[in-house]
Amino acid sequence: MNWWAEFLTIALVHLLAVASPGPDFAMVMRQSIVCGRRPAIYTSIGIGTGILVHVSYCLLGLGLLISRSLLLFNLVKLVGAAYLLYIGWHSLRAQPTPQETKIAVAAQVIPSASQALRIGFLTNLLNPKATLFFLSLFSLVISPQTPLWVQLGYGVYMALATGLWFSALSVFLTRPAVRGFFRRFGHWAERLMGGVLIALGIKLALTQR
Numbered sequence: 001m002n003w004w005a006e007f008l009t010i011a012l013v014h015l016l017a018v019a020s021p022g023p024d025f026a027m028v029m030r031q032s033i034v035c036g037r038r039p040a041i042y043t044s045i046g047i048g049t050g051i052l053v054h055v056s057y058c059l060l061g062l063g064l065l066i067s068r069s070l071l072l073f074n075l076v077k078l079v080g081a082a083y084l085l086y087i088g089w090h091s092l093r094a095q096p097t098p099q100e101t102k103i104a105v106a107a108q109v110i111p112s113a114s115q116a117l118r119i120g121f122l123t124n125l126l127n128p129k130a131t132l133f134f135l136s137l138f139s140l141v142i143s144p145q146t147p148l149w150v151q152l153g154y155g156v157y158m159a160l161a162t163g164l165w166f167s168a169l170s171v172f173l174t175r176p177a178v179r180g181f182f183r184r185f186g187h188w189a190e191r192l193m194g195g196v197l198i199a200l201g202i203k204l205a206l207t208q209r
Helices: 004-021 022-036 037-059 062-070 070-092 099-109 115-127 128-141 148-173 176-183 187-206
Strands: none
Touching: 004 128, 004 148, 022 037, 022 115, 022 148, 037 115, 037 128, 037 176, 070 187, 148 176
16 A cells, blocks of 8 residues: 555645634634734644544544534534634624733733643634544545554644644744734734634534535
């Protein structure tokens, strides 16, 4: 079996998927603009960790169960949509902050490392489109004859590649010139990202199997 050809196909499909705008992209962008580089990178690592869960249940055959069960699919879909709507709503309510209190307020809203990890992890885990993506990948692209340890290696690669991609995006978005551009709009930038997250949450809630 030519595992390298299979791996290159997976790498290309995964690259196109991870680079396309979606909940993960929007969340990393929000964390970068509102919270800064460190929380954004931890959020990126959390997203990569969430991918390991998708890979694990696909290898165990649970992904097929979720995709075929209307109840389970809708449960994952609605929980994920509610999570995005919750975060988006809080961002949408951002208010102008007087200059003298900006530093104190910023210190209060910046999440800890564990909180940022959890935000990224849940954003990725509760996205049913990710479930369907990995199910399609493991059923249509990866051959049943591919050894389990090789399939696991594919999953580890995708988790690492995702974490590195979004970490690199975080570094770019938190460069002084880039972040300064968004920060000049202050609460409007956060409201914009809140609106994006709410739109994604609604779109997710309306997702069909």
